[in-house]
Amino acid sequence: MTTSASSRTALSVNVNKVALVRNTRHLGIPSVTRAAQLCLEAGAQGITVHPRPDERHIRASDVAELHELLKQWPEAEYNIEGNPFHNLMDFVRAYRPQQATFVPDGQDQFTSDHGWSFPQDAERLAPLIAECRALGVRVSLFMDPVPEQMAAAKAVGADRVELYTEPYAAAWGTPAQAQQLEAYRAAAQAALDAGLGVNAGHDLSLDNLGAFAAGVPGLLEVSIGHALIGGALERGYAGAVQAYLQCIASAQP
Numbered sequence: 001m002t003t004s005a006s007s008r009t010a011l012s013v014n015v016n017k018v019a020l021v022r023n024t025r026h027l028g029i030p031s032v033t034r035a036a037q038l039c040l041e042a043g044a045q046g047i048t049v050h051p052r053p054d055e056r057h058i059r060a061s062d063v064a065e066l067h068e069l070l071k072q073w074p075e076a077e078y079n080i081e082g083n084p085f086h087n088l089m090d091f092v093r094a095y096r097p098q099q100a101t102f103v104p105d106g107q108d109q110f111t112s113d114h115g116w117s118f119p120q121d122a123e124r125l126a127p128l129i130a131e132c133r134a135l136g137v138r139v140s141l142f143m144d145p146v147p148e149q150m151a152a153a154k155a156v157g158a159d160r161v162e163l164y165t166e167p168y169a170a171a172w173g174t175p176a177q178a179q180q181l182e183a184y185r186a187a188a189q190a191a192l193d194a195g196l197g198v199n200a201g202h203d204l205s206l207d208n209l210g211a212f213a214a215g216v217p218g219l220l221e222v223s224i225g226h227a228l229i230g231g232a233l234e235r236g237y238a239g240a241v242q243a244y245l246q247c248i249a250s251a252q253p
């Protein structure tokens with residue numbers, strides 16, 4: 001059965017690492033907004049940023065400038081990630097992106113490496129999720145692939161979960177590869193059964209994305225940055241985005 005392009009998993013390009021390189025000089029290049037523009041022109045369905053409190057890569061000014069750029073791309077989605085108990089809610093209130101992804105990162109964490117825990121996090125998350133939804137912003141919760149946690153994510157008001165895929169990526173090419181894929185398939189199915197949408201991200205690449213996109217049910221969106229931007233250094237943004245779109249299309253014929 002041929003999958004229509006509209007039902008295929010959407011690609012949201014995370015441009016954190018463009019900002020990381022830009023921040024190493026005071027020259028304003030490479031441009032984050034130019035990178036986003038080129039990725040959207042190449043067919044990416046969205047742009048993701050993770051404006052961490054220390055502004056190691058994405059700065060508040062980038063979030064504002066991308067908000068302005070995306071007004072020219074009404075079909076594209078803006079996904080702003082962050083910890084809602086740090087600075088994320090300021091950006092949600094100011095820009096009302098299509099999606100806010102809540103990530104339980106510490107202020108100086110090296111990178112994202114875990115999801116929310118229920119029931120511990122439910123009480124403090126619920127009002128912020130409700131505020132986002134009242135602003136018309138979809139909420140996705142960054143989650144480990146634990147089927148038993150999905151009902152609680154729904155109960156706290158989330159629209160979607162984003163499955164944290166580093167363990168899957170780390171297992172790629174090892175004997176644990178198939179077991180990891182099955183874990184994500186089961187977690188995604190549990191999310192669907194709970195009435196949640198399913199996103200995924202972290203360390204996805206052209207090596208491991210195809211099997212994931214083919215094997216994980218109901219995958220609405222993948223947000224990919226590190227490997228895609230790394231690939232863009234070799235083949236350009238358009239070439240990198242088109243390679244990821246082709247990978248998804250081949251996995252979801």
Ligand SMILES: CC(=O)[C@@H](O)[C@H](O)COP(=O)(O)O
Binds near residue numbers: 016
């Ligand atoms: C939440 C997640 O897995 C990534 O979106 C995150 O943005 C990675 O952050 P760094 O780019 O700072 O590693």
Ligand SMILES: NCC(=O)COP(=O)(O)O
Binds near residue numbers: 014162
């Ligand atoms: N939510 C995952 C994301 O936006 C990008 O993660 P990565 O591809 O940079 O690891």
